[in-house]
Structure formats: C-alpha cells, structure tokens
Amino acid sequence: MQGEDSQLSMTRRDLLRLIGLSAGGAAMYAVMNRLGLAAESPYKGAPVLQGAPRGTSVLILGAGLAGMVAAYELRQAGYKVQVLEYNQRPGGRNWTLRGGDTYTELGGFTQHCQFERGLYINPGPWRIPYHHRGLLDYCKKLGIPLESFVQVNYNAYLHSAQAFGGKPQRYRAINADYRGHIAELLAKVTQQGKLEAQVTKEDQALLLDSLRRWGALNDHYAYVAGHSASNRRGYDKEPGGGLSAKPLDSQPLQLHDVLSSRLWSGLADGENYEFQTTLFQPVGGMGRIGEAFGRQLDGVIRYNAKVTAIHQDEHGVTVSYEDARRSGHIQTAHADWCICTIPLSILSQIPMNVSAPMAAAIGAVPYAASVKIGLQFKRRFWEEDEDIYGGVTMTDLPINTISYPSNDFNRKGKGVLLGAYLYGLDAYQFTAMPPEERVRRAVEYGSQIHPQYKQEFENGVAVAWHRAPFTLGCFATWTDELRAKHYDNLCQIDGRIALAGEHASYLPAWQEGAVTSAMDVIARLHQRVVAGGAA
Amino acid sequence: MKQLLFIVVLLLAGTGNAVAQTSDSTFYTYDSLKTANGEAIFHAICQGCHMPDAKGATGAGTYPALANNPKLASPQYMAAVILFGRHDMPSFAERPADRKNFFRDTMLTDEQIAEVINYVRTHFGNHYTNNITAADVAAMHPQSVATKP
Numbered sequence: 001m002q003g004e005d006s007q008l009s010m011t012r013r014d015l016l017r018l019i020g021l022s023a024g025g026a027a028m029y030a031v032m033n034r035l036g037l038a039a040e041s042p043y044k045g046a047p048v049l050q051g052a053p054r055g056t057s058v059l060i061l062g063a064g065l066a067g068m069v070a071a072y073e074l075r076q077a078g079y080k081v082q083v084l085e086y087n088q089r090p091g092g093r094n095w096t097l098r099g100g101d102t103y104t105e106l107g108g109f110t111q112h113c114q115f116e117r118g119l120y121i122n123p124g125p126w127r128i129p130y131h132h133r134g135l136l137d138y139c140k141k142l143g144i145p146l147e148s149f150v151q152v153n154y155n156a157y158l159h160s161a162q163a164f165g166g167k168p169q170r171y172r173a174i175n176a177d178y179r180g181h182i183a184e185l186l187a188k189v190t191q192q193g194k195l196e197a198q199v200t201k202e203d204q205a206l207l208l209d210s211l212r213r214w215g216a217l218n219d220h221y222a223y224v225a226g227h228s229a230s231n232r233r234g235y236d237k238e239p240g241g242g243l244s245a246k247p248l249d250s251q252p253l254q255l256h257d258v259l260s261s262r263l264w265s266g267l268a269d270g271e272n273y274e275f276q277t278t279l280f281q282p283v284g285g286m287g288r289i290g291e292a293f294g295r296q297l298d299g300v301i302r303y304n305a306k307v308t309a310i311h312q313d314e315h316g317v318t319v320s321y322e323d324a325r326r327s328g329h330i331q332t333a334h335a336d337w338c339i340c341t342i343p344l345s346i347l348s349q350i351p352m353n354v355s356a357p358m359a360a361a362i363g364a365v366p367y368a369a370s371v372k373i374g375l376q377f378k379r380r381f382w383e384e385d386e387d388i389y390g391g392v393t394m395t396d397l398p399i400n401t402i403s404y405p406s407n408d409f410n411r412k413g414k415g416v417l418l419g420a421y422l423y424g425l426d427a428y429q430f431t432a433m434p435p436e437e438r439v440r441r442a443v444e445y446g447s448q449i450h451p452q453y454k455q456e457f458e459n460g461v462a463v464a465w466h467r468a469p470f471t472l473g474c475f476a477t478w479t480d481e482l483r484a485k486h487y488d489n490l491c492q493i494d495g496r497i498a499l500a501g502e503h504a505s506y507l508p509a510w511q512e513g514a515v516t517s518a519m520d521v522i523a524r525l526h527q528r529v530v531a532g533g534a535a
Numbered sequence: 536m537k538q539l540l541f542i543v544v545l546l547l548a549g550t551g552n553a554v555a556q557t558s559d560s561t562f563y564t565y566d567s568l569k570t571a572n573g574e575a576i577f578h579a580i581c582q583g584c585h586m587p588d589a590k591g592a593t594g595a596g597t598y599p600a601l602a603n604n605p606k607l608a609s610p611q612y613m614a615a616v617i618l619f620g621r622h623d624m625p626s627f628a629e630r631p632a633d634r635k636n637f638f639r640d641t642m643l644t645d646e647q648i649a650e651v652i653n654y655v656r657t658h659f660g661n662h663y664t665n666n667i668t669a670a671d672v673a674a675m676h677p678q679s680v681a682t683k684p
Contacts, residue, residue, distance in 0.1 A: 086595040106584075106592035306595055324595070345623030346596035366625035368638065369583070398562065424638040425565055431583035441562075466584050469594025473623045477638075 043133035043516075047523035049077035051530050056080065058525075059319055059333055061310070062341035063301045064092025066500040066514035068293035069138065070339050070522050071300060077526065082333060083297060084305040086324050086470045090297070091290020092341075093124035093471060094511060097374065097461055098285065105467035111435050114376065114459040118408075119416040121374025122286040123463035125511050126403075126418070127151065130278045132512035134519060135289075139282065142292040149279040150406045152270035153391020159449050160396045163261035168393070168449050173253065174263045176216060176232035180223030181255040183215020191221065225249045266394035274510070281406055289511075302333075307342060310352040312496045337529065339521060341501040341514075343367070345472040354494040361486035365503065367473025369427035371464045373399075373442040375419035377456040382417065383410060385452060397445045398426040419446050419460065423474075431464035438462035476503035491521075498525055565639060573650030576643065581651065584624070589659035602659035610667035613652045614675055617643070628676070645672040 058074050060067045063085035075081045089095075097103060099115035115121075127149045128135055139146060154175065157168035189195060190204050190211075199207060212221060216228040223229060230249040237248035258264065269275055282288040294301065306324040310317065317338035320330050340347065348363045382388040382404050390406040399420035408415070419442040422430050430438050439460035447453035465474035478487065491504050500521045505513030563571055563579055571579060578587070584598040585591055591600035599606075606612055620626035627643045643651070646669040656663040 106594050106598065107586050108592075342595070343623075348622040349596045363622050365623075366620050367623040425563065425568065425580075425641045428580045428583055428641060429562060432579055432581075432587075464583065467592075472584075472594065472596045472598070477625070 043137075045137065046073055047519055047526070049073065049522065049526045052078040052526065053529060054078070056337070056529055057082070057316075057335040058337045058339060059084070059317060059335035060339045060341065061307055061319065062092060062501070063087075063090045063290075063294065063297070063303075064341055064501065064514060065094050065135075065290065065293070065511050066502070066504075066518040067092075067339070067341040068290070068297060068301075069134075069515050069518035070341070070500060071297050072293065073519070073522050074526075075297075075300065080335070081300055082335065083301040084307060084319065084321055084333060085301050085303050086306050088303045088324075089290070090294030090301060090303075091287055094286055094290040095124050096120045096122050096285030096287030097463070103461070103463070104469075105435070105464065106469050106472075107467060109435050109467070111461050113461050115374070115416055115461075116376065116414045119376060119414060120285040120287075121372065121416055121418060121461060122281075123372050123374075123461075123465075125286055125509075126281065127275075128280040128282075128511070129274050129276070130280070131273070132510065132515075134515040135512050136280070138293075138515065139280075139289060142289070142296065144288050144292055145283040146280040147283050147407055148390075149281040150390030150404075151275045151277070151279050151392060153388060153404070155386070156388050156391040156404070157393040157395075157449060158263040158266045159393060160261060160263060161448065162396070163263060164257070166448060168395075169261070169263055170234065171266075173233040173250075174258060174261075175267055176229065177223075177253045177255075177258050178264050178267060180215045180217065180229060180232070180252060181258065183211040183217055184221060184223040185255075187211045187215075187217065187221035223252060225251050262396075269392075269394070283407070307350055310338065310340065310350060310497065312338070312353060317496050336496065337525060338497045339518075339525065340497060340499050341518070343471045343473065343501065344476055344503050347499075352497070354497055355489075355492075357486075357489035358492060358494045358499075361490035362499075364482055364486050365476045365478060367466070367471075368475050368477045368509070369423060369431055369464075369466050370474035371420065371422040371427045371430040371438065371462060372418060373420040373438055373460055373462040374416050375439070375442060375446070375453075375460040376414055376416045376458045377453070378414055378458055379456060380405075380411065380413075380415035381452040381456055382415075382450065386450075393449060395445075395449060397448065398422060398430070399442055399445045400426065402446060402449065414458070419443070420462075427464070430462070431466050435462045435464075438464070475509035478503075478508060491517075493521075493524060493528060565641070568641070569644065569647075571647065573647065573652070573654035576647055576651045577654055580627075580641070581655075589655065601655050602661065607656055607661060607663065610652050610656060610663075610665065611671070611675065613655070614648055614667060614672045617648050617652070618672070618675055645669040645676075648672045 057080035060071050060081060060083045063083050067083055068090060071081045071083050097113050098120045099113055099117055101113040102110060104110040154172035156171055158171055158174050159168040187208055190208055195204060208221065211217060215223055216232045217223050218226055218228060226249055229252050230247065233250055233252060235247045236250045239245060239247035304324045305321040307319055307321045308330060309320040316334055316336045318332050318334045319338065320332050322328065322330050344362050344365050345367045388404050389409050390404050393402040399422065401418065401421040403418035405415060405417060439462050442460065443453050443457050465471060490499060498521045500517045502508055502510065502513040504517040507513030561575065585601050589601040591598045601607065616624065618626060618628040627641060629642045629644060649667050649669045649672050653666045655661065
C-alpha cells in the first residue's frame with residue numbers, strides 16, 4: 001500500500017511539474033485543485049480569454065468596478081475597448097471623500113469636505129471580507145496596500161435608548177453575561193437530568209465541561225462574579241503592578257436585564273460570513289481601488305459622458321451620450337459589442353432595444369435607501385477616553401452604527417469616524433433632509449453615546465445614496481420572488497448587449513458582486529465572439 | 536424607539552417613546568409613521584428623491600417632477616406607482632411583514648397613500664379638484680381586483 005501511494009504521488013508530482021513547465025503556475029494550480037491537493041474555492045481567477053478576433057471592439061458603459069474589471073481584462077485579451085463614464089472620476093460607488101473634495105447631490109445640494117489631510121470617509125463600500133477573492137486579487141494586481149478592518153470590537157458599545165437608562169454597554173459585558181447565563185441555565189437542566197432523552201450520559205459530562213468553558217462558569221457551573229466572569233466581561237478595577245494592584249471583579253448583569261435590553265440582538269453580527277475576521281480596507285480609503293483601475297485605463301475612459309440611448313442591430317451597438325455637465329450636444333460611440341454596467345435605477349430610463357424579458361428585469365428591481373455620515377473631531381476621544389480602537393458600536397437610535405477608524409491607531413490629533421450608517425425608513429428621512437441637517441442630527445444622536453461629541457465635533461459630510469447623481473440609489477434590492485422571475489433574464493447576453501454590476505450578482509451591494517459578474521460576463525461574451533468569428 | 540431629535544434632544548434624552556419634534560420636522564419610527572398625514576409623508580419620504588419643491592431632479596437618470604407633470608391628472612396612476620413601485624422606486628403598500636427583504640419595508644396605509652396623493656395634487660402649483668379616497672386605493676390592491684365580480 002505504502003509503495004502504491006508513493007508511486008502515485010510521484011506520478012502526480014511529475015504530472016504537475018510537466019503542467020507547470022508547459023502551461024504556467026495558474027494551470028498547475030487548476031489541476032492541483034482538480035486532484036484535490038489545493039483548497040477548493042469558487043473563485044477561479046480572472047478568465048483566460050484566448051483567441052480574440054483581431055479588431056473586435058467592446059464598448060463598456062460605466063467605470064465602476066464591474067466596468068473597469070471588464071475593460072482591464074478585455075484589453076489584455078486584445079479587444080479594442082472604450083469606456084463611457086458619467087462621473088469625472090473612476091470608481092462609481094467605490095469612492096472615498098477626502099478633505100478638499102466637493103460633492104453635489106441631486107437637488108443641487110453641495111458639500112465641501114473639510115476633513116484634515118489624510119482623513120477620509122468611504123460613502124460606499126468600506127470593508128472587504130477575506131473570501132472576496134476576486135476583489136483581493138485585483139488589489140494585489142494593482143499594488144493596493146491593504147490593512148485590517150476591525151468589525152467586532154469587544155470594547156465598543158451596544159446601545160439602546162430604552163435600556164440601562166440609555167447608558168451604552170460594552171459589547172464585552174453583554175456578550176459575557178448573555179453567554180454565561182445561558183450556559184448556567186443549560187448546565188442546570190443537564191444536571192437535573194432533563195436531557196436524558198436527547199443526550200447520552202457521556203455526552204452530558206462533556207456538555208457540562210464545555211458549558212463551563214464557553215460561559216465562564218465557576219466550579220459549580222454558576223455564572224457569578226469572580227475571576228472567570230471578570231476575565232470575560234472585564235474588571236471593576238483593572239489588575240496592575242505594585243502596591244494597590246489587586247483587581248476588583250465586576251458584577252455580571254442579571255439575565256432579565258440582559259434579555260429585556262434586547263442588546264443581544266447586536267451580538268451575532270460579526271459572526272455572519274461577510275463580517276467574520278479577517279476583513280480588510282485599502283490604506284488611504286476604498287477609493288484607492290477605483291483610482292488605480294482608472295490609471296490602468298488612462299485614455300480608455302471618457303469621463304463626463306451621460307448615456308442617453310443604446311441601440312443594437314446585427315452589426316453592432318451604438319450608444320448616444322452627451323456631456324454630463326452641459327446637455328444638448330449628442331455624440332455617439334460604436335462597437336461590435338456592449339457591456340453595460342449602468343445601475344438598473346438609471347438603465348430603466350434609458351431607451352435600449354433588448355428583449356422584452358430583459359427589459360422587464362431591468363425595470364423590476366427597486367433600489368435601497370442608505371445614508372452614511374462622516375464626522376471629524378478635534379481628537380480621537382474614542383481611543384483616548386474609551387479605549388476603543390476600530391470596530392463598530394450598534395445603537396437603536398436612527399444613526400444605527402458608529403464605526404471607529406481602523407487606521408492610524410493611537411495617533412495624536414484629529415480623527416474621522418463613521419457617525420451614521422442608516423437604512424430603511426431612517427434613511428428615507430435623512431435623505432429628505434439637507435446635508436447639513438443630516439450631519440447636525442448625527443452629532444445630536446451620537447452625543448447620547450459619546451458625550452464628547454458636543455465639545456469635539458468639527459465638521460462632517462453626509463451622502464444619501466438616493467440623491468447620488470450617478471446611481472439614484474444604493475443597490476438593487478432583489479427579493480427571492482424577483483430573482484426567480486427576472487434574474488436569469490437580466491444576466492443573459494441579449495444580442496450584442498450584456499449587463500454586469502452588483503445588480504447582476506448574488507452579492508448585492510458588495511464589490512465582489514460587481515467583480516465576479518464582470519468576470520462571468522466577459523468569459524461568456526468572449527466565448528460567443530470566438531464561436532461566431534470576427535464581428 | 537428612534538426619534539430623539541436635535542435641539543430638544545437635551546430635554547428628551549432617555550425618555551424613550553416620546554416623539555420629539557424639531558423646528559424642521561418630526562422624525563418617524565415605523566410605528567409612529569402610522570400617525571403621519573399626507574403633507575408629513577411628503578416631507579419625510581417623497582422629497583428625498585422628488586425634492587422639497589417637487590420639481591424632481593436629473594443626474595445620470597431623472598426623478599420625475601410632481602409639479603407641472605401631466606401624469607398627475609390621474610390619481611389612480613399615482614396610487615399604482617406608490618402601491619407597486621416603479622423602476623428603482625420601491626412599493627410602499629401594506630403587505631405581510633415576513634417578506635424576505637434586506638431592510639424592513641416602509642409601509643403606508645391606503646388612507647395615507649390617498650392623503651399624500653391629494654396633498655401633492657393640490658400643492659406645488661397643482662390645482663386638481665378630484666380627490667382620491669382610501670377606498671379607491673384599496674380597490675387597486677391585487678387581491679381586491681382579483682375578488683371583484
């Protein structure tokens with residue numbers, strides 16, 4: 001057996017070496033995957049597009065991540081690529097607002113970002129899960145440095161205006177007390193023999209042992225003040241050095257108080273697949289990705305181009321556009337094929353001759369309301385006064401979330417935090433306000449959690465996505481019913497037109513949805529081009 | 536739960552369920568939204584996209600004006616758009632809460648839909664006199680239409 005095994009692995013190694021020599025590392029990796037030697041992953045790398053017919057052209061609408069991934073890959077494959085973009089910058093929703101930036105939303109409300117140099121807010125996407133391999137791959141290719149994004153911070157707060165007199169509670173304490181009490185209850189039930197029917201005697205012993213560890217129970221399976229509980233929830237007086245160094249244990253909250261506070265509803269967020277450690281952010285702001293793509297595509301992207309009509313016939317696709325800053329003078333661009341990444345909120349208003357099922361899909365998906373507000377403070381009081389470094393505070397106030405910067409830890413001077421991340425009815429109402437009122441209210445609400453706000457606040461910016469001139473909404477809110485009816489129709493190649501973007505993915509609002517939808521669509525389009533010969 | 540407001544926030548901090556007011560406007564929770572009339576709904580929700588002067592706005596796409604728009608001649612058309620949504624505009628109809636959506640749906644009663652339509656059709660330079668009623672809106676729900684003889 002051993003001999004057979006080693007013979008087999010010799011054969012495999014030889015095979016892999018041969019493949020590696022002739023086809024390169026990526027091919028070898030693909031074969032290793034098939035042989036079960038490397039970790040499985042749904043991400044297969046950027047598609048290899050070979051044999052593009054000479055001179056075949058593709059017109060891409062939108063220079064967000066989907067459009068720029070498509071442009072980048074198709075150009076490498078030898079296609080003639082042109083991109084039309086409404087904004088005067090690349091990135092779309094991949095975007096960072098920094099000091100000195102000006103942003104005018106629909107209705108003409110203009111904000112001048114006053115942040116100090118180096119400080120920023122990401123109005124759109126702001127975190128990258130470790131399993132978003134497509135996006136991470138492009139960050140690597142484009143040389144974009146990443147740093148950790150802190151999602152869960154045990155020392156940040158869970159807050160309810162209705163609980164504990166409105167006093168914010170440390171995530172650490174609620175987490176420890178919730179678990180401790182549950183562990184104690186389950187241990188009691190086990191010891192009373194009430195699980196006999198479901199759990200064997202042996203497993204009951206193991207269960208009790210595990211509950212003691214999981215819930216920080218004492219030797220009698222009780223969750224009470226003492227070393228084990230304090231080691232989870234923190235101390236009333238921290239242990240230190242020298243005289244008077246002895247720690248003082250803290251007193252756990254009562255089970256009833258924990259339950260009725262409903263603060264437990266904020267405990268599991270960080271356990272969702274998308275928010276599990278490790279997460280990343282680009283150094284200097286999420287917009288670094290779009291900016292880097294824009295440099296790669298220098299001269300390929302035409303900015304300030306507002307698409308007004310899309311028309312296809314058997315020969316190709318003609319797109320009419322005008323200057324986004326001065327309407328009236330219509331120009332046209334023509335190509336053999338078109339990849340359109342314009343958000344459905346806008347595309348549903350643009351005349352385009354596609355099949356009835358695709359047109360129905362484009363018009364069927366409502367867009368989410370969402371508002372983000374960045375606030376600059378004179379000092380990083382959350383670090384200096386409260387030992388909060390990165391992470392998220394959850395509250396039932398309309399601001400919903402406060403997120404502390406995951407960069408420049410422990411630095412002196414000013415800081416910018418995310419002072420609100422609203423959705424649903426709260427977002428509708430904040431969208432309906434002038435930007436300065438949004439900021440004012442975010443400061444008022446936030447000061448219930450951090451009283452320092454009143455003293456330390458300097459300035460802020462507020463982005464309401466329904467008023468963003470280039471998206472008219474935050475992201476496509478598919479429901480299961482809408483997907484069943486329309487999703488496949490949306491993703492088909494319709495004649496010479498195909499769509500891409502987060503709206504054409506099962507990762508709504510995530511950049512990875514835009515990236516993987518672009519990869520999928522260019523692979524299918526390329527296949528069609530090659531199969532059909534030169535256009 | 537979510538209604539403490541600027542200016543009066545100091546007075547009201549921690550008082551929970553009170554619906555606070557500011558000089559600008561009321562801030563609604565999903566529960567207190569039920570008490571909003573047509574005018575309040577317009578200013579809390581509709582004007583986010585259709586703008587405070589109801590003139591709409593244009594960027595890469597357009598939010599239609601609700602002022603000087605011939606489509607407003609039909610209050611039923613407006614009711615249909617609010618009930619069923621249109622393009623990127625979501626539906627605001629009352630419906631079961633168990634739908635799997637990203638965020639909690641914002642819902643208006645038929646009465647409120649009628650009120651906001653009547654408000655818009657008599658303001659912003661609109662002078663329509665034919666009001667729509669809650670019963671008219673109710674009759675447009677799919678189930679009502681289906682059970683009609």
